[in-house]
Amino acid sequence: MALLFLSEADPVEPWRAALLAEMPDLDIRVWPDQVGDPGDIDVAFVWKPPPGELARYPNLRAILSLGAGIDALIQDDTLPDLPLARMVDPSMTSTMADYILLSVLRHHRHFDLFEREQRAGRWTFVLPKRPEERTVGILGLGELGAAAATRLLDHGFNVRGWSRSKKTIKGVQSFHGQGQLDNFLEAAEILVCLLPLTADTEGILNAALFAALPKGACLINAARGGHLKEIDLLDALENGQLSAATLDVFETEPPPATSPLWLHERVLMTPHVASYCSPQTAAKGVVENIKRALSGKPLRNLVDRNRGY
Ligand code: NDP
Ligand code: OXD
Numbered sequence: 070m071a072l073l074f075l076s077e078a079d080p081v082e083p084w085r086a087a088l089l090a091e092m093p094d095l096d097i098r099v100w101p102d103q104v105g106d107p108g109d110i111d112v113a114f115v116w117k118p119p120p121g122e123l124a125r126y127p128n129l130r131a132i133l134s135l136g137a138g139i140d141a142l143i144q145d146d147t148l149p150d151l152p153l154a155r156m157v158d159p160s161m162t163s164t165m166a167d168y169i170l171l172s173v174l175r176h177h178r179h180f181d182l183f184e185r186e187q188r189a190g191r192w193t194f195v196l197p198k199r200p201e202e203r204t205v206g207i208l209g210l211g212e213l214g215a216a217a218a219t220r221l222l223d224h225g226f227n228v229r230g231w232s233r234s235k236k237t238i239k240g241v242q243s244f245h246g247q248g249q250l251d252n253f254l255e256a257a258e259i260l261v262c263l264l265p266l267t268a269d270t271e272g273i274l275n276a277a278l279f280a281a282l283p284k285g286a287c288l289i290n291a292a293r294g295g296h297l298k299e300i301d302l303l304d305a306l307e308n309g310q311l312s313a314a315t316l317d318v319f320e321t322e323p324p325p326a327t328s329p330l331w332l333h334e335r336v337l338m339t340p341h342v343a344s345y346c347s348p349q350t351a352a353k354g355v356v357e358n359i360k361r362a363l364s365g366k367p368l369r370n371l372v373d374r375n376r377g378y
Contacts, residue, residue, distance in 0.1 A: 075116070124148070131359075132154070136346075162212055164343070167220070175337075208263065209232060231245065258282075285311070295320060
């Protein structure tokens, strides 16, 4: 049994230690130098493999993603038609909930305003509302969205979420489907995007959606750059429909030096760090999936390729 480890973003050593602690006889082959015979590879554990690369392994049985979002993987037409699992990890879930709470509080407590006012040499005194008086809307109530919703609820915010199917999360108002999107948006003073990037959700953060939000709403996008029409965001910030944005993800990462987002006084950019997985907490689930792949059992956190997530 050999596992291909392929990522230019994740150092292998912490993964090697954590995976071997769970499965001491695992043969880990690190791409590109330690692959050996491609025919030896049973399972691939990957983040953004070069297009075409995974088609080179004739005995591959499953693909495990190092990331929660698998949009880049399934855009590769040559990706073998094998079971594909996305990453679900307690550390990833909890660091995302932290990021969303931090970003929501920054807007809710007017720190975005205070940062601008300080730079302008102005002492501007504004008191926030109570969290109970602030409605936060979350697009996507899956693994990450549901955890963020619960963290915000614990903090006293009024939380609503939108998903494909109806959800029952205590205290969270659930909206679902295209037909309920406008109702969901009409009260969302702070809008968080935690959707997967699919054909249905690409470009969803656009002028029409912004127009359905309360005037002066804030946007937090921690999902994918492809969800956002940047030009529409810039217009909405210009005309006051949106008052501020926090962006963790971009169409091109990093954005080109010419992007107006870099210096925009109402935009906070973070470098795709909203959440991160920890080999120590994720290894158990990865090894469980390796064993499932080897014994032909269905993978956990299996991606439905037709749905796109
Ligand atoms: P999940 O698959 O667990 O959840 C996705 C949610 O989106 C579900 O609630 C799903 O609805 C909903 N959804 C999907 N399509 C639609 C649609 N067309 N209309 C309405 N709702 C829809 O994903 P995760 O929570 O694990 O991750 C979400 C995304 O977060 C990832 O795909 C990735 O892009 C991003 N991400 C970003 C990171 C960062 O550091 N910035 C790190 C990790 C992930 P339903 O439940 O009904 O199926
Ligand atoms: C992602 C990740 O999907 O970092 O963005 O896992």
